[in-house]
Amino acid sequence: MPDSIGYTIWFLGAILEVSVVVCALAKDAFRRYLCLNLYMLFSFLLSAGRFYVLAQFGLRSSQYKYFYYYSDAVLTIFLYLALITLYLHVFDEMKVEKYVRLTAVLLLAGTALFSYGVVQQSQNKMLTGFVYELSQNLYFVGLVLTYILWGTILKLRESRTQLIQLVLSLGAYFSAFAATFALQNMFPHLEFFTYILPVFGCLLPLAWAYAFLRLSPDARMATARLAVVQR
Amino acid sequence: MATLIFLLSAAALLQFFISYSRSLIAASIKQPLSAEVRDVTGIPSTAAGEDFARVIQLLDLCPERPEDRGRLRAINAYFRLLNFVSSTLARVIPALMSWTEMERAQCAYFAAVTLDRRIAFSRDMLAQQTEV
Numbered sequence: 001m002p003d004s005i006g007y008t009i010w011f012l013g014a015i016l017e018v019s020v021v022v023c024a025l026a027k028d029a030f031r032r033y034l035c036l037n038l039y040m041l042f043s044f045l046l047s048a049g050r051f052y053v054l055a056q057f058g059l060r061s062s063q064y065k066y067f068y069y070y071s072d073a074v075l076t077i078f079l080y081l082a083l084i085t086l087y088l089h090v091f092d093e094m095k096v097e098k099y100v101r102l103t104a105v106l107l108l109a110g111t112a113l114f115s116y117g118v119v120q121q122s123q124n125k126m127l128t129g130f131v132y133e134l135s136q137n138l139y140f141v142g143l144v145l146t147y148i149l150w151g152t153i154l155k156l157r158e159s160r161t162q163l164i165q166l167v168l169s170l171g172a173y174f175s176a177f178a179a180t181f182a183l184q185n186m187f188p189h190l191e192f193f194t195y196i197l198p199v200f201g202c203l204l205p206l207a208w209a210y211a212f213l214r215l216s217p218d219a220r221m222a223t224a225r226l227a228v229v230q231r
Numbered sequence: 232m233a234t235l236i237f238l239l240s241a242a243a244l245l246q247f248f249i250s251y252s253r254s255l256i257a258a259s260i261k262q263p264l265s266a267e268v269r270d271v272t273g274i275p276s277t278a279a280g281e282d283f284a285r286v287i288q289l290l291d292l293c294p295e296r297p298e299d300r301g302r303l304r305a306i307n308a309y310f311r312l313l314n315f316v317s318s319t320l321a322r323v324i325p326a327l328m329s330w331t332e333m334e335r336a337q338c339a340y341f342a343a344v345t346l347d348r349r350i351a352f353s354r355d356m357l358a359q360q361t362e363v
Contacts, residue, residue: 140236143239143240143243146247147243150250161254161258165255168247168250168254169251171243171247172248172251174243175241175243175247178239178243179236179237179240182234182237182240183233185233186233186234206301207251210298210302213298219258221257226254227250
């Protein structure tokens, strides 16, 4: 069983996920960022589901392991789709929705094929291996896509503060996860990762809840001063 | 491969964190400081990096507004990162020194604006209690 710190972080994360949805509903932003909110809602439901499976079968049971890895893969795909909707927000005046959606589907299929190829070559050819590999690769693809989106925001001088903060916090989340996964591969026996991933998991809903609650959808800012390298 | 992914991800994380912190600061940089806060902090109109620690000490004396907590922690972490850059990398790359000093000053201004809000918040609370 996870210890009390583990449970506290888990519980805090679930509360923050619900608070994102509550803040979005209170500020009339639920439909505007529907996919982001559905992701948070789904994430909360899966947290509750994981807790139920854990309580029923225990941490070391295969039921919990299967439930954990499969739900994680579904969540990552959901987050990937949420990221694509942020692209649609940024490009909404260009009428390129069709191309963005098509590229997103092709990229997702490509990532799945690549993950399948990696699992096929390894000794562990189980479906769980594929699911784990897909999650990891999607985090990296998500990071690259968020980075491109951030570049696009700077290039197009997108000024909506709320959208900018949603993208930046998602970028920080993807990069933190991708870096941690990479570190985990480099040092598999390090125990440092036990709490670090759940803590990162709390920061995204915290930043999104703040963006929905405190920032008006009409608030604007000059993006030029946000770039690390000034143009 | 894992090392490369780690390095790329860490660099991206740093960049996103810096931009996110700057977006938090940008929202408050246009707000003028009240005369009261200018007197208390000794910040005339533009802050300097050295003011940050003093303003944080003053912030600790005021009742906390829950909505400020997360932002203040993020900016505190950003300020520490800037201090680290200023005492390491900026010694090798002098151009970084003026950039870090400008950013540190904006962190101090952000803290002063937060102090202004906390003072107004405390005053409102006191007024409400007096009414009751």
